[in-house]
Amino acid sequence: MTDQRNVWVFIEQEEGVIADVSLELLGKGRDLANRLGSELWAVLGGHRVEELAERVIHYGADRVLLADHPELELYRTLPYARVAIDLIRARQPYIFLVGASPIGRDFAPRVASAVRAGLTADCTDLQIGAYTSKKDNQTHQDLLLQIRPAFGGNLIATIVNPHMHPQMATVRSGVMRQPEPDSSRQGVVEKIEPAFEKGDFALQILSRETRQSTVNLKDAATIVSGGGGVTSPEEFQLLQDLAHVLGGEVGASRAAVDAGYISREHQVGQTGTTVRPRLYIAAGISGAVQHRAGMDESHKIIAINTDPNAPIFDIAHYKIVGDLKEVVPMIIEALREKAK
Amino acid sequence: MSSGRSYHSVVLVKQVPDTHHITGEVMKKDGTMNRGALPAIFNPEDLNALEMALQVKDKYGGQVTVITMGPPKAAEVLRESLYRGADRVILLTDKKFAGADTLATSYALSCAIQKLGDYDLMFAGRQAIDGDTAQVGPQTAEKLGIPQITYAELILDLDGDEVVAQRAFEMGTEIVKCKLPCLLTVVGSANRPRPASARRRIEYKLAATPLEYKSLLKQWPEFETEAALEDYLTVRNLKIEVWTAADVEADEGKLGLAGSPTQVYKVNFVVLESTDNKEIQANREGIKALIEELVQEYIVG
Numbered sequence: 354m355t356d357q358r359n360v361w362v363f364i365e366q367e368e369g370v371i372a373d374v375s376l377e378l379l380g381k382g383r384d385l386a387n388r389l390g391s392e393l394w395a396v397l398g399g400h401r402v403e404e405l406a407e408r409v410i411h412y413g414a415d416r417v418l419l420a421d422h423p424e425l426e427l428y429r430t431l432p433y434a435r436v437a438i439d440l441i442r443a444r445q446p447y448i449f450l451v452g453a454s455p456i457g458r459d460f461a462p463r464v465a466s467a468v469r470a471g472l473t474a475d476c477t478d479l480q481i482g483a484y485t486s487k488k489d490n491q492t493h494q495d496l497l498l499q500i501r502p503a504f505g506g507n508l509i510a511t512i513v514n515p516h517m518h519p520q521m522a523t524v525r526s527g528v529m530r531q532p533e534p535d536s537s538r539q540g541v542v543e544k545i546e547p548a549f550e551k552g553d554f555a556l557q558i559l560s561r562e563t564r565q566s567t568v569n570l571k572d573a574a575t576i577v578s579g580g581g582g583v584t585s586p587e588e589f590q591l592l593q594d595l596a597h598v599l600g601g602e603v604g605a606s607r608a609a610v611d612a613g614y615i616s617r618e619h620q621v622g623q624t625g626t627t628v629r630p631r632l633y634i635a636a637g638i639s640g641a642v643q644h645r646a647g648m649d650e651s652h653k654i655i656a657i658n659t660d661p662n663a664p665i666f667d668i669a670h671y672k673i674v675g676d677l678k679e680v681v682p683m684i685i686e687a688l689r690e691k692a693k
Numbered sequence: 694m695s696s697g698r699s700y701h702s703v704v705l706v707k708q709v710p711d712t713h714h715i716t717g718e719v720m721k722k723d724g725t726m727n728r729g730a731l732p733a734i735f736n737p738e739d740l741n742a743l744e745m746a747l748q749v750k751d752k753y754g755g756q757v758t759v760i761t762m763g764p765p766k767a768a769e770v771l772r773e774s775l776y777r778g779a780d781r782v783i784l785l786t787d788k789k790f791a792g793a794d795t796l797a798t799s800y801a802l803s804c805a806i807q808k809l810g811d812y813d814l815m816f817a818g819r820q821a822i823d824g825d826t827a828q829v830g831p832q833t834a835e836k837l838g839i840p841q842i843t844y845a846e847l848i849l850d851l852d853g854d855e856v857v858a859q860r861a862f863e864m865g866t867e868i869v870k871c872k873l874p875c876l877l878t879v880v881g882s883a884n885r886p887r888p889a890s891a892r893r894r895i896e897y898k899l900a901a902t903p904l905e906y907k908s909l910l911k912q913w914p915e916f917e918t919e920a921a922l923e924d925y926l927t928v929r930n931l932k933i934e935v936w937t938a939a940d941v942e943a944d945e946g947k948l949g950l951a952g953s954p955t956q957v958y959k960v961n962f963v964v965l966e967s968t969d970n971k972e973i974q975a976n977r978e979g980i981k982a983l984i985e986e987l988v989q990e991y992i993v994g
Contacts, residue, residue, distance in 0.1 A: 463831045563865035673973045
């Protein structure tokens with residue numbers, strides 16, 4: 354088993370809905386497994402979630418390790434960690450990827466500590482490459498290069514884990530591209546019987562309240578926002594298209610929300626959501642203080658405005674003086690070009 | 694509901710560079726970092742964790758012990774903890790800890806907590822602003838074999854051997870009941886940390902670790918020797934305890950660089966373009982160059 358170098362992805366699901374980040378990781382995991390000439394396996398826990406296993410295969414998994422158990426109905430750290438820890442010890446994956454969601458960031462460190470694996474949080478890119486260790490001067494081929502911003506986004510670090518496997522990493526939602534599902538894909542679903550211990554149930558959930566929001570501005574790595582400079586629904590659709598190509602979320606200033614182009618839960622600013630994405634694109638937003646306060650800590654800001662003196666340009670890293678109707682399609686085209 | 698018992702809380706805190714206020718002087722023009730220009734601060738969410746522990750003490754009685762792992766100058770956050778109401782503070786420091794990743798750090802901390810003995814609650818900030826990993830708390834809990842409540846916002850009840858707490862995350866809230874001892878990692882929205890008390894600031898101003906005696910002697914030459922200073926501080930309960938790897942009986946192979954599975958392969962500095970921005974021409978060539986630059990900096994995939 355140990356020489357198989359399989360790539361594993363933790364599938365996060367709530368109430369039978371697979372988290373986007375897990376699907377995105379299946380895409381990335383598939384690429385990594387192909388590069389290594391190995392298999393992509395998925396760890397799926399829950400209760401009455403068997404039908405999700407096929408979906409996971411359609412998104413790229415070769416094998417689904419399915420732990421279906423009443424105690425796994427709602428996510429709790431210890432029962433979920435128990436399943437993963439036992440599987441890792443028995444099957445020894447080479448790489449284990451987890452979403453950097455509230456659940457993933459609770460789960461991954463617990464598992465990494467138990468199996469004594471290295472874990473890198475919030476990776477923005479994962480590659481396969483060679484590394485020469487300073488410890489023993491040995492060159493390790495085909496390691497997972499875990500690339501992440503560090504020091505408040507002021508530097509980009511590449512982390513490796515040459516000795517103690519699995520190589521574990523968490524990745525935020527929206528960073529990796531979600532693959533197209535292929536309903537003809539075949540794979541193996543293997544049922545796992547969890548071996549819980551009494552201590553695994555030290556925590557009980559008394560109640561929970563989830564906001565049914567499809568918008569997740571806070572976690573988005575990329576946000577494309579429109580403002581008062583957007584003058585028609587067609588123009589706003591351009592921003593939606595750009596956000597889609599970037600795998601990001603759509604935001605808005607108050608002007609665009611008040612104009613009715615998009616719902617209030619997309620509003621960025623003092624009265625909306627405060628965001629700090631890696632990339633914020635402000636299209637047709639003048640840059641009132643109330644909007645800026647909600648986004649000025651974004652890592653990189655691109656501002657597009659017809660007015661060369663718009664205050665948004667004071668905090669933008671990239672200034673584009675022009676009409677968003679023309680500029681946005683050019684950005685989409687350049688991105689598509691790049692993706693080819 | 695309260696059982697009338699008091700609780701011993703252990704709070705893990707960290708001194709961090711103030712990465713949220715990085716200025717042009719910190720990032721030099723050549724892209725390297727001038728670390729000296731970065732102020733060291735009490736990690737913000739660790740202050741929320743300390744506040745939650747102090748509120749438990751205010752309500753139920755008991756003791757608050759604060760532990761930090763770091764270089765000798767990290768004693769500053771321990772003094773800050775004393776000013777706010779901590780009963781006992783411990784600096785875990787040793788050259789052998791240098792270069793530790795989260796796994797090696799959590800191992801050292803778990804050894805220190807084991808040496809400490811009985812405790813009911815362990816608190817930590819959700820994450821530290823220098824690494825933003827949110828890993829050390831849960832990994833320490835795993836090594837101690839205790840359960841964890843991450844993203845804790847509120848303690849609703851403490852009843853002898855169980856805690857009821859509210860967790861808060863972007864998509865909602867959850868109320869959980871958990872057996873003690875357990876770890877709570879505390880979010881910034883949990884509370885408003887109390888300021889340092891003026892009285893305690895005067896009381897603990899001289900609190901120091903033995904590692905600081907030399908510099909203290911320069912300020913107070915009247916003590917003449919380190920031994921005289923030590924006597925003075927010990928009598929007044931102002932000597933901050935220092936624990937080394939040997940003191941906490943840590944296995945050296947699991948510490949520092951040697952005990953860290955992750956290694957930094959390389960670091961690329963992101964050069965901050967002071968305040969002025971780059972103007973991109975609103976044409977195909979301009980946009981294409983912009984996208985290429987963003988791809989190269991890992992801003993877009």
